Amino acid sequence: MLREETVFGPIHSRRLGRSLGINLLPTKGKLCNFDCIYCECGWNCDGRGDTVLPTAAKVRTDLENKLMELMLEGTQIDSITFSGDGEPTLNPEFPRIIEDTLFLRDAYCPSAKVSVLSNATRVHVPAVFEALRKVDNPILKIDAPTDELAARINQPAPGYSIERVIEALERFEGDFILQTMFLRSKDFDSASPEVLDGWMAIVRRLKPRKIMVYTIDRPTPEKEIEAFSVARMEQLVKPLLDEGFQIDIKGKE
Numbered sequence: 001m002l003r004e005e006t007v008f009g010p011i012h013s014r015r016l017g018r019s020l021g022i023n024l025l026p027t028k029g030k031l032c033n034f035d036c037i038y039c040e041c042g043w044n045c046d047g048r049g050d051t052v053l054p055t056a057a058k059v060r061t062d063l064e065n066k067l068m069e070l071m072l073e074g075t076q077i078d079s080i081t082f083s084g085d086g087e088p089t090l091n092p093e094f095p096r097i098i099e100d101t102l103f104l105r106d107a108y109c110p111s112a113k114v115s116v117l118s119n120a121t122r123v124h125v126p127a128v129f130e131a132l133r134k135v136d137n138p139i140l141k142i143d144a145p146t147d148e149l150a151a152r153i154n155q156p157a158p159g160y161s162i163e164r165v166i167e168a169l170e171r172f173e174g175d176f177i178l179q180t181m182f183l184r185s186k187d188f189d190s191a192s193p194e195v196l197d198g199w200m201a202i203v204r205r206l207k208p209r210k211i212m213v214y215t216i217d218r219p220t221p222e223k224e225i226e227a228f229s230v231a232r233m234e235q236l237v238k239p240l241l242d243e244g245f246q247i248d249i250k251g252k253e
């Protein structure tokens, strides 16, 4: 599923309500430094044809036009969400685009939140970190607690280090949202002690203000992936709920 526009929607998001999407990646292909087995955009190798990234100027123009259109229609939105066909922080103009988006949000729809869905691999870059600090909802992914386990579910590009990600996230001092996919595949099980115990140790270290735990609800590039029910995920994260962590769970009923 690829977004064919830079600004798309609004769509209904399970986690963010009525959401206007911004895709900072190519419109005809996916670009990511992960290649998650569950990615709704497919495998990276399926989208090599298009590597053109939208410029900050294009994003600003497209977003302003869309926000004006929504205002004239009387359509309200809950979130302006960076969630395109890949990792938004790979766009080299990401910090400038965030500045422009916050300006336009304040001008046209001040009650909407600005949210960024990111795999957290570039939080160690100072300009990316500063930009993420400015948005309402930096929603940052950790699915697996070790590099070896991340290789099975996220298939990161060479050089990934979970410890570097954790150290970068510590600089938020808890003021971010952690997002984590729960699933079972042929060689990865979010409910196994090696994954779950390690992930909970990271949660306790980072103390995010909120955690979003979710499971697959669209076709996945790797086949035979098992989704988790809400009840199962509630049971798995119960120790964290009992410790007072705020956890939003989305899954099969």
Ligand code: SF4
Residues within 6 Å of the ligand: 032, 033, 034, 035, 036, 038, 039, 040, 041, 084, 085, 086, 087, 118, 119
């Ligand atoms: S980080 Fe997101 S965009 Fe990148 S491969 Fe994983 S699910 Fe897809």
